[in-house]
Structure formats: structure tokens, C-alpha cells
Amino acid sequence: MSAIAEDLIDRRRLRRKLSFWRVAAIVIVAIAIAVGAYVLSADRAATSGDQIARVSIEGMILEDQKLLDLLDRLKDEDAVKAVVLRIDSPGGTTVGGESIYEAVRAIAEVKPVAAEIGTLAASAGYMIASGADHIVARRTSIVGSIGVIFQYVDASVLLDTVGVEINAIKSAPLKAEPSPFAPAPEAAKEMISRLVMDTYEWFVALVAERRDMSLAEARVLADGSIFSGQQGLKNRLVDALGGENEVRRWLEEDRGIEGGIRIIDREPKDDGFDLSIFAGARAAFYDVLGLDPRSASLASAVLRKAGHLDGLVSLWQPLDGSSPLR
Structure with a gap:
């Protein structure tokens, strides 16, 4: 009799557990549907009606496909009458800068x-x-640092100290040079210098063309120097001092954009549930680790924190905090 009673109690407990998890599953699905509906409605609201789209470009610049997709969409949206780029960045990879620059120029062709x-x-x-x-x-913004850098590590002295020897068989002397395991040969330094200067000349020509100055004038400014906004204005790297009001004035007075159009912050789209629940958890996890919670992946979060990038870099100084003045 006792065994039968215990069996009935166990079954009731099992039913209660199953009922709990069924309800929990329904609640989770309902939340996901509600969040999805909210995101879709917010997205529709953001893209309806005439607007000036504002896109933030912050932190380390990488080749961000989601950002590129957003810029491409804004180019084709009839409701978007103009685009404002809010920039706060020390730079990043040259490929990342080039790809976003090209996307910006594509927008400028039509709006x-x-x-x-x-x-x-x-x-x-x-x-x-x-x-x-x-x-x-x-006036106190920092602009400039026009240039390119390629950094590499020479750990050969450290390896000799700890008694580690690294050997390699290569198809050619310049393969995988410069290497962190030995001092860079002169031929490797010359190769990298040619690479850096080729990209540097492209960067200088780009600035000269866009800022309506001669190559000689652009080279004077392209020695890696940084300038305040006020200095940038005098050197023609900046067109005006101010903020949103100055942007609106230019759009309305110089480009004929209707006054009073709302400015809408537009952000790159994430995929799937990353829009809601997972994105929040990921951001919280990165924040606990002291990484940038806005990063799309752990790899990019680490890169933003360390300021370490492979390949050619157009970078001033990666900074923690909001101000470059310490």
C-alpha cells in the first residue's frame, strides 16, 4: 500500500514538473514572438516617413559587413533624404576604412x-x-593622423634567453617575413616599406581629392600629425565647427533638405534572436570581461580592447574611455 502511495506521489510530482516546463516553454515562445514583433514594428517605424538617417561609427574600424549592408540600404531608401555619420574613432584597418569610405561615396552620389x-x-x-x-x-575634437603603419614583433632575444629555437623551411627568402622569431632582414623591411608607402600615397591622394587641395598640400598634413577641430578648420580638413545644429544648417541651407525633418538613429541589423535576448546576454558578458559590449563577436571585442590588428593599419592610438586627453 505504501509503495502504491509513493508511486502516485511521484507521478503527481512528474506531472507538476512537466506542467511547469510546458508553461515555461509557452512563455519563452510568447516573449520571443513579442520581441520579434516589437523589433519589426520599430524597424518599420524607423524606415517610414521622411528622415535624416544618422549612423554611428565608433571604436576600432574593421571591415564590418553589417554596417556596409546598412549603408547600402540607406542609399536606396527613398524616405532617407540625407545621411549623417557620427564618427568617434581612432582608426583601424586600412581595408575597413576603405570599404566604409567607398560605401559613403556611393551614398553621396544620390543624396x-x-x-x-x-x-x-x-x-x-x-x-x-x-x-x-x-x-x-x-573645436576640441581631434582629426588627422593621415598615414599608415605596419607593426611586427621581434621576439628573438626573448626566445634566445629562454632557450627556444624556431626553425623553418621556406619556398623563398621573403616568405612569411617579417617573422617574430628572428630579426627582420633588410629585404623584408624594404618589402614592407613599399607596401606601406603604396597605401600611404593612395590615402594622401584621397585626402587631396576630397578636401580640394594639391598633393603637396596634403603631404604637408599627412606626416601623422593630429589636429584640433579648430586647427583642422584652418587646414581645410574640416568644413565647420559645431554639432547637430551645424549639420542641419548645412543640409537645409546648402543642400535644400526640408527643415524640421527628424533625425533617426539607424543601426546595423543583427540576425535572428541576436536582436534581443542573446544580444543582451552577450553584451553583459563582454562588459563583465571589460570588453566593448557593442562588439558583434568575442574576436572583435578582444581586438577593440587590445588595439591589435593584422595587416596594414591606419590608426592613431586605441584609447579606453571617452576622452583622448589624460
Whole structure:
């Protein structure tokens, strides 16, 4: 009799557990549907009615496909009458800067584009700003650092100290050079110098063309120097000082955009549930680790924190915090 009673109790417990998980599953599905509906409605609201689209470009610049997709969509949206790039970046990879610059120029072919610089638009950040038709900065913003850098590590002395020897068989002397395991041969340094200078000359020519100056004038500014917004205005790297009001003035007075059109912040789209639940959890996890919670992946979060990038880099200084002045 006791065994039968215990069996009945166990069955009731099992039913209660199953009922709980069924209800929990229904609640989770309902939340997911509600969040999805909210995101879709918010997206429709953002893309309906005439607007000026504002896109933030912040932190380390990489070849961000989602950002490129957003810029491509804004180019084709009839409701978007103009685009404002809010830039706050020390730069990043030259490929990342080039790809975003090209996307900005594609928009500028069909509608006005302005760049509103916050604390910093240096190196690849300034490269992107130069793609805009009008550059606005604060008096104390930092602009410039026009140039390219290729960094490599020589750990050979450390390896000798700890008694580690690295050997390699290569198809040619310059294969995989410069190597971190031995001092770079002169031929490798010359190869990398040619690579850097080729990209540097392209960058200088780009600035000269976009800022309506001669190559000689652009080279004077392209020694890696940074400038305040005020200095940038005098050197023709910036068109005006101010913020959103100056951007609006230019759009309305110089480009004929109707006054009073709302400015809508537009962000790259994420995929699937990453729009809601997973994105929040990921951001919280990165924040606990001291990484950028806005990063789309752990790899990009680490890169943003460390400021370490492979390949050619157009970068001033990766900074923690909001101000470059310490």
C-alpha cells in the first residue's frame, strides 16, 4: 500500500514538473514572438516617413559587413533624404576604412552625406569622414593622423634567453617575413616599406581629392600629425565647427533638405534572436570581461580592447574611455 502511495506521489510530482516546463516553454515562445514583433514594428517605424538617417561609427574600424549592408540600404531608401555619420574613432584597418569610405561615396552620389565628428576621427576614422560632403567637428575634437603603419614583433632575444629555437623551411627568402622569431632582414623591411608607402600615397591622394587641395598640400598634413577641430578648420580638413545644429544648417541651407525633418538613429541589423535576448546576454558578458559590449563577436571585442590588428593599419592610438586627453 505504501509503495502504491509513493508511486502516485511521484507521478503527481512528474506531472507538476512537466506542467511547469510546458508553461515555461509557452512563455519563452510568447516573449520571443513579442520581441520579434516589437523589433519589426520599430524597424518599420524607423524606415517610414521622411528622415535624416544618422549612423554611428565608433571604436576600432574593421571591415564590418553589417554596417556596409546598412549603408547600402540607406542609399536606396527613398524616405532617407540625407545621411549623417557620427564618427568617434581612432582608426583601424586600412581595408575597413576603405570599404566604409567607398560605401559613403556611393551614398553621396544620390543624396547628401555629412560627417559629425565627436571626440576623435583619426587615421581610418578621418578617411571615412573625408568621404562625406561636409565635415563638422567640435573645436576640441581631434582629426588627422593621415598615414599608415605596419607593426611586427621581434621576439628573438626573448626566445634566445629562454632557450627556444624556431626553425623553418621556406619556398623563398621573403616568405612569411617579417617573422617574430628572428630579426627582420633588410629585404623584408624594404618589402614592407613599399607596401606601406603604396597605401600611404593612395590615402594622401584621397585626402587631396576630397578636401580640394594639391598633393603637396596634403603631404604637408599627412606626416601623422593630429589636429584640433579648430586647427583642422584652418587646414581645410574640416568644413565647420559645431554639432547637430551645424549639420542641419548645412543640409537645409546648402543642400535644400526640408527643415524640421527628424533625425533617426539607424543601426546595423543583427540576425535572428541576436536582436534581443542573446544580444543582451552577450553584451553583459563582454562588459563583465571589460570588453566593448557593442562588439558583434568575442574576436572583435578582444581586438577593440587590445588595439591589435593584422595587416596594414591606419590608426592613431586605441584609447579606453571617452576622452583622448589624460
